[in-house]
Amino acid sequence: MIDLGKYAHTVLAAYGVSLVLLAALIWQTLAANARARRDLEQQEGRRNG
Amino acid sequence: MIALLIRDLRLATRAGGGFGLGVAFFLILCTLVPFGVGPDSSALRPIAPGILWLGALLACLLSLDRIFALDAEDGSLDLLATSPLPLEAVVAIKALAHWITTALPLIAAAPLFGLLLHLPGPAMPWLIASLLLGTPALSMLGAFGAAITVGLRRGGLLLSLLVLPLYIPTLIFGTEIIRRGQAGGDPATPLLFLAGITAGVVALIPFAAAAALRINLR
Amino acid sequence: MIALLIRDLRLATRAGGGFGLGVAFFLILCTLVPFGVGPDSSALRPIAPGILWLGALLACLLSLDRIFALDAEDGSLDLLATSPLPLEAVVAIKALAHWITTALPLIAAAPLFGLLLHLPGPAMPWLIASLLLGTPALSMLGAFGAAITVGLRRGGLLLSLLVLPLYIPTLIFGTEIIRRGQAGGDPATPLLFLAGITAGVVALIPFAAAAALRINLR
Amino acid sequence: MSIWEYANPVKFMRASAAVLPWAAGAAALCTVIGLIWGFLTPEDYKQGSTVKIVFLHVPAAMMAINIWVMMLVASLIWLIRRHHVSALAAKAAAPVGAVMTLIALATGAIWGQPMWGSWWEWDPRLTSFLILLLFYIGYMALWASVEDPDSAADLTGVLCLVGSVFALLSRYAVLFWNQGLHQGASLSVAPGERMSAVYRYPLYLTMLGFFLLFLALVLIRTRTEIRRRRLAALQAKEVRA
């Protein structure tokens, strides 16, 4: 493990918070996209079928 | 009852429901205050409890007109009044929904805003405690004001005028708790008073609000 | 043009028009602040300019939804848009009417509230000057926000969210004038900036607001 | 074929589907490698290991501003040329920009604790970022509140225009209001002020990574918006029929 010295908490907190925020954004983006695709396919299926 | 609560929460979180707007407004207010009074922590620290409470109060206030007005406009209120639910319960549930959608996120975010205003660390728990204890009274009194003004066209400013004076005791004891907690004093007395006010308001105001609604419905 | 101004002023002073509600709100706010931050003049004096400006700003804000929403609801806005008056002029006149009915009484009452908050005497003229110079920008920016949200059901909180960030430069320079005046410094620079902002806003925002209205009318 | 062709939703869906895997892959590669590289850099003699925060802080701060500029451009394209996808791209970019602003604020605040001894100072740089966040929030709230999509696109476009002017104005006002603690731009060309190469190259890499990440996210989000709009359009036609 690399030694972060006396600022370990600070550095880890900064990385932690940022990665959590990024992960949340990416997850939300993908989830919303999947949902929109599903709803649209349902609607188009209903129209054609 | 549960159904009504769930519906109101759902409406608040759907598009256009305004969930989170209260927190955003609170954030803006906390940003504006330093522009008004200056950026030094020595100027900000003593007024931080007051500003935080005022912010919570105003954020509450600005979302009050959603409690009954939308339901009155689309006819739901008539239907609720003829349903098996007593109107008092409807008022209480709607105030609870308002508290959950407006006050709860605000309380969760309050420590962050406390940081912005340089509220010292030891005061934080007291900030949370006072808000948790006091905001139910704000929502309930707000529901009363909203019930009184439900028939008016643009009742916003009038609503504020009616409701703000009712908020004064809550505000006073709420900030006093934080101030005493911050100074290392004993916040038990104001805590007790605040709890008493909230208990009284939650127990009695639904009846007054329901009466006001009945008058406005007929 | 004059006719529109007179009509708006008349409406504001008739029953239910809301004239004076702004001052009342301002008064409540100024009485709440000492409860929030404690009554010592040493605590109040440094924050007085900021509180006065914030109060003016919030009183302005709460009356904004009257600028266009009532006219939109009863169809007057459609008729005004098809009248010979350019929509930009309508916006400007309505902002002016809002300024006269909301900001002007507030400015007149401000020294009184300054006393309540222990603002020292030498700062008074600067208080008046900064408010006189800055509030037209507040009304005009508010008209812009009201134009954007005119079609929405309960736009109160959203309106604040859109408008308050736009108020930041005005607020900063406005309080800076008082602070410098109070400290015996030279308030010429912030005065100049404030005048510049107000001039720019009054000259350009009517076009943006008229564009927003046109979008909402169609 | 002119570039405006891509404003057609169908063409955009096709083109973005082709670009997306590459953008996403490159974004993941650059961000991950850059951040790991940055994390392994040696300590600074003054700031200790906290200097590692720069690899998150600076790219995020940069993107926070750039995304707003991109939204401004997209809004202008919509307002002037009425290309529907452009309006939706602006809508799609806003949450990404808001999160970037949040990351810059959060890492800065965490950094400030050891450096300045407090979580938050009303430093002009920090304050202007807070104001930028407010503008992002207002923009997103307006999109969420207006029901009619055409009006929503127009109104948010106008708001973006006016908001840009006032964001800039606020920055100058804030500078006038308070003196700063925050360091100046150390990527500037002036020699002597530049940070050493040990830090510079991983920083460049994460900056590229964040940009690509933004690109990938905006493409996906725009595709989401297009699908939602198509769904709403089909439903509207059904009701009208």
Added chain:
Amino acid sequence: MSLLAVHDLAVARGGLRTVEGVSFTLDPGQALILRGPNGIGKTTLLRCIAGLQPAIAGRIDMAEDAVAYAAHADGLKSTLTAAENLQFWAAVFGGGDSRAALAAMDLTALADRPAGTLSAGQKRRLGLARLLVTGRPLWVLDEPTVSLDGASVERFAQVIGDHLAQGGAALMATHIDLGLTGAEVLDLTPYRARPGQKHRPAGFNEAFA
């Protein structure tokens, strides 16, 4: 026993009496249609029976919690789906199968659509489906068929017929003919309130007139 008995009722709107001296009873399986020109007070009378406003004079006898009221406004939330809207009212009135109610008003295909995206007629049908989930015997309906097309009106008449057959009753104000066989009609025109000395003024406007 009758579901609803009204004796010598007088109602007021805006501080002035609209109709007075109205009496009728409604037994299970019976439908009564109120008629009369615009502004005579049909809506006011129905709101009074639904319990939304007090009567000025007279008596209304009925079981508690017997009424389901449907007015011009349907009380729909545009961001909730049709099914969610209906489930809410079913839960509030404690019972009622919302799936069956949707089917009865031919809304099954639209169940997952936000109510805001429905056309005016579809919204109205959803508002009427609410009656089926209340489980209440007495339906009080104010112009129920506004903005319904011909086929929907027929379907609605059939729903009412089923309700009556199951021992329910319906009181409606409507200007058009619903094709309900056996429904009685009450024209309110003769009951229009006459000015004159009353025992008790209906409100400020009458007290000072």
Added chain:
Amino acid sequence: MSLLAVHDLAVARGGLRTVEGVSFTLDPGQALILRGPNGIGKTTLLRCIAGLQPAIAGRIDMAEDAVAYAAHADGLKSTLTAAENLQFWAAVFGGGDSRAALAAMDLTALADRPAGTLSAGQKRRLGLARLLVTGRPLWVLDEPTVSLDGASVERFAQVIGDHLAQGGAALMATHIDLGLTGAEVLDLTPYRARPGQKHRPAGFNEAFA
């Protein structure tokens, strides 16, 4: 020269075209009545001609500031008196004798009443009196006779007749017969917009459908 010439007009509402390919001209002294089923797009077309919303395609030729528009909402302020309401509009349009306009719509006796205390029909008459003070030649009217009783409709038809005789013109959407002799009728049903490939979408809903 004609007061209004419309060429191949297409209008949209909610991002979808309603009617398209509409052409007509209106000369001084002429009245044109638009008809068509609910929701075809009459109101949309009138708003477009009044300049409240842009056309999707086609051309509208007319003099600037020729139109006086009257819609469902009368734009009355309930706290101002009838005379004050009218005087305001007279001042905005720069001219017009508001006294004469009040007399023409039989409102002289009510001139000093706050508009909020007028009945629905009286409010409507006041809204129509506004047309007389605009001094504009082309009246664009959307269901002008809603909530008017028989006598008022006749009076209104006479006001329109006078306006036409003085070289004005009127374009109206209405479902009932106004008894205007010599008015042409345009049924919009054949112009209902058909889906298909268009050069330019009318809005989001068409661009993505």
